[in-house]
Amino acid sequence: MPQIIAVHSFRGGTGKSNTVANMATVLASEGRRVGVVDTDILSPGIHVLFGLDETQVTHSLNDYLWGRCDIKQATYDVTPELGAGPSTRSPLGSAGQAGRIYLIPSSLKAGEIARILREGYDAGLLNDGLHKLIKDQALDVLLIDTHPGLNEETLLSIAIADAVVIVLRPDQQDYQGTGVTVEVARKLGVPHMALVVNKTPQAFDPGEVKARVEKAYNCPVIAVLPHSDDLMALASSGLFVLRFPDHPISAMLRDIVRLVVSEPAST
Secondary structure, three states: OOEEEEEEOOOOOOOHHHHHHHHHHHHHHOOOEEEEEEOOOOOOOHHHHOOOOHHHOOOOHHHHHOOOOOHHHHOEEOHHHHOOOOOOOOOOOOOOOOOEEEEEOOOOOHHHHHHHHHHOOOHHHHHHHHHHHHHHOOOOEEEEEOOOOOOHHHHHHHHHOOEEEEEEOOOHHHHHHHHHHHHHHHHOOOOEEEEEEEEEOOOOOHHHHHHHHHHHHOOOEEEEEEOOHHHHHHOOOOOHHHHOOOOHHHHHHHHHHHHHOOOOOOO
């Protein structure tokens, strides 16, 4: 059964998109077929992490939402950007399996973003498109990179998800906003919810951070990721788990996937 996972943060700048992109890469390395949808329509950017140039994007999520194209036309196989040719098995795959990553980006054009702000869009159409994407590409996992805060799109993404991962920093504003998100997710009946504390200063004790956050929200913290100069220096020019596969943070990202994503059904 395909799994839908929404990755959310109440505020921007938490490292949410980096988390999504690296989760997708870990999943593809296990031979999974993974969809990634950038529903952060007002401030898109995850395509940069996958090496997808804006000039390569002929159709975006915006085009689908306004009836200009089918969802499949807005879908890009970014696995070649990770080093695999379209007619070859992906080097990400293990044990002879070929993982794939399919990305639906949002438009970076100012006029497209302004239209969303002015007119909005049909959230129900987004729901239909996500399920069609799963079917068309035979996905094992769909990752939704949500817009920070709470709006109609975010509520829809949370409501249809099998699991929600909320990324926050150890910051008082993040703590307060995360509390609102957790409460909303519970009211929407999300089956599984987990927290990832990111960009934690080295001076903080990870165990104490984990205990404090779990107590505050009565929700499991599955990772306390430290601030990393290596990650900051990469500056979104690539995928951390590929550039630094032996880094402690890469190991933590693999653990996040293991704790959130169900094992594939045996055949």
